[in-house]
Amino acid sequence: MPVAELDTGLGAVAEKLSHLAAQHAADADTTRRLAPEVVAGLREAGFARHFVSSRWGGTDGTFTELVGGVLTVSQACASTGWCASLLAASSRFAAHLPEAGHEELWGGGPDAFIATGLVPSGKAQAADGGWRLSGSWSYISGVDFADWVLLCGAVAGEGPPELRFFALPRGSFETIETWDCAGMRATGSHTVVVSGAYVPSHRSFARADMETGRNSWSTQPTHNVPFQASGALTFIGPAVGAAQGALKAAAAGLANKKRFDAAEVELVRASGRIDAARHLVEQNAQVIDARAFTPEFMARNQRNASFSGELVADALTGLLRAAGTAGLTESGSLQRFWRDVTAATSHVALRFDITKAARNYSAALFADA
The missing domain is CATH 2.40.110.10 (Butyryl-CoA Dehydrogenase, subunit A, domain 2)
Structure with missing residues (x-):
């Protein structure tokens, strides 16, 4: 079975966590913290153990499955999806520790946050x-x-x-x-x-071990991934998932009111941008799982993440235009998704100008010219 096809069951538990996170999303936004029930749900869902070795009770999961789970959770609550993504990434980084470090973190169980x-x-x-x-x-x-x-x-x-x-x-x-x-x-x-x-x-x-993907203590494929190939994926997944949630919220709002052609055009255009971003993010995960760590593919992963950030940020602007003033109602979820996507896509890992994503990929393009 190809690595990317491994099913650890994360999809099903992510769906369960998504429903729980949706119930608490508005309160989480107000209180600025995840509800204890949601934190417990994160631990139960297994995001922290996703990249932990099965030797310590972990999942030995793939990037493809992780991205799917993060997208699902982030459609309900971007903050929950963000934490889910970073918990998985942090466990993967910690796998670079010496063996005694693995035992101290995970000897008592694989779900350390x-x-x-x-x-x-x-x-x-x-x-x-x-x-x-x-x-x-x-x-x-x-x-x-x-x-x-x-x-x-x-x-x-x-x-x-x-x-x-x-x-x-x-x-x-x-x-x-x-x-x-x-x-x-x-x-x-x-x-x-x-x-x-x-x-x-x-x-x-x-830090050089994490950046190059060199791991002296683990042969697990996901523990030997260069940071350039995977780093931005951690942050763009929650943003794209939140944009999918925003699309659903905007469509539901427009379905219950008199619609105008311009609003429907904005809605459809935004849906195209969000779908394009999702496909690019999924492509990144598949490239990592296939271990295609050529300079061109790693540069493309950086480009995909930064460009996806621009796509979903533009999509949210369009969704607000489509929804009109009602989209900014504080009791509604669309404005929350808009704020979440805006904040997420401002992250340094998704900036073309700071990550040199454009320069890195242009070098690959010029090499083929």
Whole structure:
């Protein structure tokens, strides 16, 4: 059976979680946090264990199935889908830890919630058998309910500082509630502060391993994926799922009122943009599962994610034009989806100008000219 066809059952449990998240979505937007029932549903659904090795009770899942699950959940609540996507990605990153680190994270079960800080905002100094880590990391999604954080920091030494990731359990870091974005309100993307915490060597790995996809401790295919191929997929999936939810909300609103040709044209045009974005995102997942890690395909994955972000952002603008003033009613879900998609697609990983997605793919195009 091809890897991409593996069915771990995530689709069915994602559908169940979607219904639960829909019931709490409005309150999550207001309170800026996921309901305890939804957090429990995330754990039960298995997003955290999706990329964990079966040796530790994990799923050994694929990117294709993960994307399908994230799209399903995000149609109901973008914040829940965002957290689901990042929980899976964080477990995959943590698979780069040495074997003793795997046992500490997953020896008691595969569902540990890990929140990741990708930006190297801290500094580490060598200590007995490990490091002392200090720093402040912003935008750590899901930290409200994380069991662990995985934070990137610089280790000073001879020559340029080495960038490494460090895994710390809850209790060894402080959370400062700084997340006040207009969209994706319930992701809990707060600031984490660490003050001289000791991190043993088995709870650290080189950032270069994650970037290149080189894993010295696991031969599982999904643990050996270059970051360029998969990084943006983590963030664009929830945005596209939220756009699908917005399309349903806009169509339902228009079905119950007098419609105009212009509104229907906007609706159909938006649906085309959203479908195109979904196909591009699904293509990215299939490329990763097929292990097509050529420079051209990795550059195309970056382009697909950034372009999909533009497509769904434009689609949401069209849906609001179609819905008119009613689409901005605070009691309705369309304006929430609009804010969520706007916030999600502003992420640095989806920006053409910052990720160099355009330059990387243009190089592939010019090479074939």
